[in-house]
Amino acid sequence: MSEPLPSWRDTATRRAILEFIAAVTDEHGADFVPPAARVAVFDNDGTLWTEKPMVVQLHYLLEQWKSAATADPSLAERQPYRAAVSGDLAWLGEAVDRHYAGDDADMGLLIQAVAAASSGASVEDYAESVAAFFRDAKHLSLGGSYAEAVYQPMVELVRLLDANDFRTYIVSGGERDFMRVVTEQYYGIPSQRVIGTALGLTYDEATNSVHYAAALDFFDDGPVKPVRIWTRIGRRPILAAGNSNGDVPMLRFAQGSPRSLALLVHHDDPERGDLPYDKGAEQALEAAAANGFTVISVRDDWERIFPVPS
Amino acid sequence: MSEPLPSWRDTATRRAILEFIAAVTDEHGADFVPPAARVAVFDNDGTLWTEKPMVVQLHYLLEQWKSAATADPSLAERQPYRAAVSGDLAWLGEAVDRHYAGDDADMGLLIQAVAAASSGASVEDYAESVAAFFRDAKHLSLGGSYAEAVYQPMVELVRLLDANDFRTYIVSGGERDFMRVVTEQYYGIPSQRVIGTALGLTYDEATNSVHYAAALDFFDDGPVKPVRIWTRIGRRPILAAGNSNGDVPMLRFAQGSPRSLALLVHHDDPERGDLPYDKGAEQALEAAAANGFTVISVRDDWERIFPVPS
Structure with a gap:
């Protein structure tokens, strides 16, 4: 079998991820988690794909x-x-x-x-x-399609978790039905596993169809994320990945599991990808230090950022 | 392989169900539906288990x-x-x-x-x-546990759909988290596939846990059912089963698929099970005739109603 996570460098971060997966899938280990409880949640913008120059x-x-x-x-x-x-x-x-x-x-x-x-x-x-x-659409700075603006290392992580009988979910402040159109193709995550901000909906009997109302139902960010995770999944995740302040409650919620991994993508590469930015991640970086989140350094941990052009 | 749906009698209803499954899973047929789109939704009270003498x-x-x-x-x-x-x-x-x-x-x-x-x-x-x-708890009239108050023919249908690469969901007016405690054991339907009435929830940072608020969030019945189906699944079902007026929009919503099966359980057995009742199903029975729902007669279609005691 080929090496897992090929776009990751052989750093402590990559080793921590592989050790976590090995521990929770080892039937004879103290940290074994049965497949039904292997729930992993990923923020989308800035975590699975670029959010620069705009979401x-x-x-x-x-x-x-x-x-x-x-x-x-x-x-x-x-x-x-x-x-x-x-x-x-x-x-x-x-x-x-x-x-x-x-x-x-x-x-x-x-x-x-x-x-x-x-x-x-x-x-x-x-x-x-x-x-x-x-x-x-062409990405506003990269110039390619949005399929080419996903973070290849994170896609590899999603796939690796799938291969280890995890159920992977997106939990994003982005609008749910917008994401659903591409998540299967881009990440292998199907519509029923996309959680996000929701526009109000109504059922119209005359046309037998569901339509958008004129208001938001809820904004899936910050403390709303653990609520939507419970609503949709009914389980506390054992792995969560995010990149900004609004992801902290979700990362903390995962840490309430007996064994967990909380990942925070830090955009710190001065030469590649989205260039360094901490705006909107200030509290998340503080929370990472306080709570032991594993910080993913784009600069140090990722050998490649975007997919190899096909 | 053993005969499918063993607790069903060999009637037109059972044949319609088996023909539907055969048609949508036949790769070379005109009605083929790929596995990702094989979504089946089931009401719970009065459809998958007894709702008499009370839910x-x-x-x-x-x-x-x-x-x-x-x-x-x-x-x-x-x-x-x-x-x-x-x-x-x-x-x-x-x-x-x-x-x-x-x-x-x-x-x-x-x-x-x-x-x-x-x-x-x-x-x-x-x-x-x-x-x-x-x-x-003991069932108030049957006397056994609630595990013995599920409708065995419907459990067999859920299992048969699972075996044919459907994803089966519960879509009930019952409260979601109440059902989640037993749906895996009783029906083989895991928590992430239970849709129901929702109590409001809040995330409490101090205890890092999700708590119930003092109000309902929504009542999952009637025209709310298609809305919650879209919210949770992001697809129109191809099979829906219910037993009462509140299930009509969900059954109609499934019928919007190119090939679909809408099932209505009719409690019409004068000697066995929950005895005949139409209260709360009056409009559903009218809608069945108008829209071509397949009516499941408890009296005629089910050889056995409850599981064989273990």
């Missing part, structure tokens, strides 16, 4: 908002449509910054526009719209 | 309410605690009847008491309380 879903939304403003020019006078049409994206970053500073007025506009982009659509129509985006 | 969860709740009223006697002056303590259960039936007649005052008390029974408990503590109930 992929925002790229999709900007295109939707631009189209909406073309169809209804009055929209272009309002945010975030104005930002989408003009390409002046500074407002978006500022809206998020103001949110973290406690001012949610702009964040409210943003969330409204997120929900409006799919409001009324059937789940099948939305999936088709997202699929069309992924067929055509 | 199993109500038996559990009555015991919880009795204990609560022992600990705090002032509760015994209020419904539904008074009914639980006195054993006068007519009030419960009337509360439900008034709910269907548009008066939700008593239903509100009932739902409050349902949430109060687990409010504040961690998900692990609640699971332990439910497990203790199932260890000791």
